[in-house]
Amino acid sequence: xxxxxxxxxxxxxxxxxxxxxxxxxxxxxxxxxxxxxxxxxxxxxxxxxxxxxxxxxxxxxxxxxxxxxxxxxxxxxxxxxxxxxxxxxxxxxxxxxxxxxxxxxxxxxxxxxxxxxxxxxxxxxxxxxxxxxxxxxxxxxxxxxxxxxxxxxxxxxxxxxxxxxxxxxxxxxxxxxxxxxxxxxxxxxxxxxxxxxxxxxxxxxxxxxxxxxxxxxxxxxxxxxxxxxxxxxxxxxxxxxxxxxxxxxxxxxxxxxxxxxxxxxxxxxxxxxxxxxxxxxxxxxxxxxxxxxxxxxxxxxxxxxxxxxxxxxxxxxxxxxxxxxxxxxxxxxxxxxxxxxxxxxxxxxxxxxxxx
Numbered sequence: 001x002x003x004x005x006x007x008x009x010x011x012x013x014x015x016x017x018x019x020x021x022x023x024x025x026x027x028x029x030x031x032x033x034x035x036x037x038x039x040x041x042x043x044x045x046x047x048x049x050x051x052x053x054x055x056x057x058x059x060x061x062x063x064x065x066x067x068x069x070x071x072x073x074x075x076x077x078x079x080x081x082x083x084x085x086x087x088x089x090x091x092x093x094x095x096x097x098x099x100x101x102x103x104x105x106x107x108x109x110x111x112x113x114x115x116x117x118x119x120x121x122x123x124x125x126x127x128x129x130x131x132x133x134x135x136x137x138x139x140x141x142x143x144x145x146x147x148x149x150x151x152x153x154x155x156x157x158x159x160x161x162x163x164x165x166x167x168x169x170x171x172x173x174x175x176x177x178x179x180x181x182x183x184x185x186x187x188x189x190x191x192x193x194x195x196x197x198x199x200x201x202x203x204x205x206x207x208x209x210x211x212x213x214x215x216x217x218x219x220x221x222x223x224x225x226x227x228x229x230x231x232x233x234x235x236x237x238x239x240x241x242x243x244x245x246x247x248x249x250x251x252x253x254x255x256x257x258x259x260x261x262x263x264x265x266x267x268x269x270x271x272x273x274x275x276x277x278x279x280x281x282x283x284x285x286x287x288x289x290x291x292x293x294x295x296x297x298x299x300x301x302x303x304x305x306x307x308x309x310x311x312x313x314x315x316x317x318x319x320x321x322x323x324x325x326x327x328x329x330x331x332x333x334x335x336x337x338x339x340x341x342x343x344x345x346x347x348x349x350x351x352x353x354x355x356x
Contacts, residue, residue: 007203007238007239008234008237008238008239009234009237009238010205010206010207010208010231010234010235010238011203011204011205011206011234011235011238011239012125012203012204012205012206013202013203013239014124014128014201014202014203015128016128016178017200017201017202017352017354018123018124018127018128018176018177018178018200018201018202019176019177019178019179019180019181019198019199019200019356020174020175020176020198020199020200020201020311020351021073021134021174021175021176021177021179021180021181021182022069022070022072022073022174022175022181023069023072023172023173023174023175023306023307023308023311024041024065024066024068024069024072024172024173024174024307025039025040025041025042025065025170025171025172025173025303025304025307025308026040026041026042026043026044026061026064026065026068026170026171026304027040027042027043027044027168027169027170027171027284027300027304028043028044028047028142028143028168028169028170029043029044029045029047029169030143030166030169030285030290031043031168031169031170031284031285031296031304032044032045033290034284034285034286034290035283035284035285035286036283036284036305036308036309039308039309039312040170040304040308041065041068041307041308042064042068044061047142047143047144047169049061049064054142054144054145054148055089055093055094055097055142055145056097057142057144057145058087058089058094058098058140058141058142058145058171059093059094059095059097059098060098061098061140061142061169061170061171062085062087062094062095062098062099062138062139062140062171062173063098063099063101063102064171065138065140065171065172065173065307066083066085066098066099066102066136066138066173067102068173069136069138069173069174069175069307070136070175072175073134073175073177073181074181074182075134075175077102077103077104078103078104079134080104080132080134080135080136080175081105081126081131081132081133081134081135082104082105082106082107082126082131082132082135082136083099083102083104083105083106083107083135083136083137083138084107084109084118084119084122084123084126084135084136084137084138085098085099085106085107085108085109085115085119085136085137085138085139086108086109086110086111086115086118086119086139086299087115087139087140087141087299088112088113088141088145088146088149088167088298088299089145089146089149090149090332090333091108092108092109092110094140094142094145095108095109095138095139095140096108098140099136099138104136107122109122109139111326111328111330111345111347112299112328112329112330112331112345113141113220113224113252113253113297113298113299113301113302113326113327113328113329114207114252114302114326114327114328114345114346114347115139115299115303115326115328116137116139116172116252116299116302116303116306116326117207117252117302117324117325117326117346117347117348117349118347119137119138119139120137120174120176120201120204120324120347120349121204121206121347121349122137123135123136123137123174123176124176124201124204124349125204127176127177127178133177133178133179134175134176134177135175135176135177136173136174136175136176137173137174137175137176138171138172138173138174138303139171139172139299139300139303140170140171140172140299140300140303141167141168141169141170141171141297141298141299141300141301142167142169142298142300143166143167143168143169143298144169146167146298147167149333164218164219164220164293164294165220165221165253165255165281165292165293165294165295165296165297166285166292166293166295166296166297167296167297167298167301168253168281168284168296168297168298168300168301168304169298169300170284170298170300170301170303170304171300171303171304172300172302172303172304172305172306172307172308173303173307174306174307174311176201180198180356181198196316196317196355197315197316197317197353197354197355197356198315198353198354198355198356199311199314199315199351199352199353199354200351200352200353200354200356201349201350201351201352202350202351202352203239203349203350204347204348204349204350205231205234205235205238205347205348206347207227207230207231207345207346207347207348208227208230208231208234208345209227209330209343209344209345210226210227210230210343210344210345211341211342211343211344212226212341212344213341214341214342215339215340215341215342216342217329217331217342219257220253220255220258220297220329220342221253221254221255221256221257221258221259221261221281221294221295222257222258222261223329223331223342223343223344224252224253224254224258224327224328224329224344224345224346225254225258225259225261225262225265225327225344226261226265226344227327227328227343227344227345227346228251228254228258228262228325228327228344228346229262229265229266229269230346231325231346231347231348232249232266232271232273232323232325232346232348233266233269233271235323235348236271242271243271243272243273243276245321246276246321246322246323247276247318247319247320247321247322248276248277248278248310248319248322248323249273249276249277249278249322249323249325250277250278250279250280250305250306250310250322250323250324250325251277251278251279251280251325251326251327251346252279252280252281252297252301252302252325252326252327252328252346253279253280253281253295253296253297253298253301253302253326253327254279254281254295254327255279255281255282255293255294255295255296255297256282256287256294256295257294258279258281258294258327259277259279259282262277263277279295280296280301280302280305280306280326281294281295281296281297281301282295282296283305283309284296284301284304284305302324302326302327303326306324306326310322310324310351311351314351314352314353315353316353317353319353320352320353321350321351321352321353322350322351322352323348323349323350324348324349324350324351325346325347325348325349326346326347327344327345327346328344328345328346329342329343329344330342330343330344330345331343
C-alpha cells in the first residue's frame, strides 16, 4: 500500500517516487528561434497548426503534445487512466477540445500559468495513491488566443509596456507512472528512453493564493512574484531545507521584472537563491534579439521548458534535485474589466534524478 506523507503546513512527500515516464514539447515559430530551439520535439512554423481559429490551433497543439508523450512511453491513449490538463482560455477550452478527443478520462484545470505545476501535483498524488498506473499531465498556451482572451485583438496593434511578457505558443505533456519508463508495456512498444537515468517526483508543495493588490495585467511578473516567494519559503520551511539542497530552483514565467521582485522578497526572509535561480520565461527567449520585453509567459512556457530542457538535465544526472515552481496570475477577463486585483499562485514540485 502506497502512502502519502503530509509534511509541514502545505507539503506532501511520496513514500515511493512517481516516475516521469515520458515527456513531449511543441512550440511555435518564435519560440523555435530562441535559445532552446534544439530541445523541443516539434517546432511548428504555422501558427494556426492547420486549424481555422487560434483556439482550435491551441487544441491541436496540445493534443499533438499529448500524443507524442503517450507514444514515447510505449502506451496507447486507452492505457492512460486519467488526464489532468488545462490552459488559459475560458472553460479550459483548448484542453476540452484537444485532449477530450483522445477518449481519456479527463480533469480540466485552471491554474493560469501555474497549470503544469498543478497538473503534475495532482497527477503525482493520483499515481502515488494507486489511482492510476499511467496518468497524463498537460497544458498549453498560444500567443494569439491569449491576447484575444485577455487583452486586445491582434489587429489593434496596441503598445506593450516593458513590464509585459510575451505569451508562449507552446505545449508540454508528461506521462507519470509507478515504474521506470518502459516497465510493464508491450514488448513491441518502442519506448523512447534516451538516458540511463530517470526523473522522479518525490515531493510537492501546494501554493496559496497571494494577493498584494496589483491591478496591472501587463505586469504579470509583479503579480506572481509574491506567490512564488510564499511557496518557496513554505517549501523550504516544511522540509527543513535551504536553497543549497537544490541544484536549481526554477520559476515559471516571472520574467525580468518578477525575478527581481522575487529575489528581493526572499532576501527579506534571509533566503538567497540568486546563484541557482532560473526562470522559464527568461530561458525560452533571447530577450535582446527577440524583443519580448520582460520575457515569456503562459501555461505553455513552463510546460515546454520543463519537458524539453529541465527534465532531460535531471534524467541525465546533470541536476540531482530541482524545485520546479510554475507561477500563475489568477485573473479573468471579467475580473480585470471590473477592476479587481490580480492574485498570484505558485505550486512547487520536487524532481530528482534516479538511476532506476
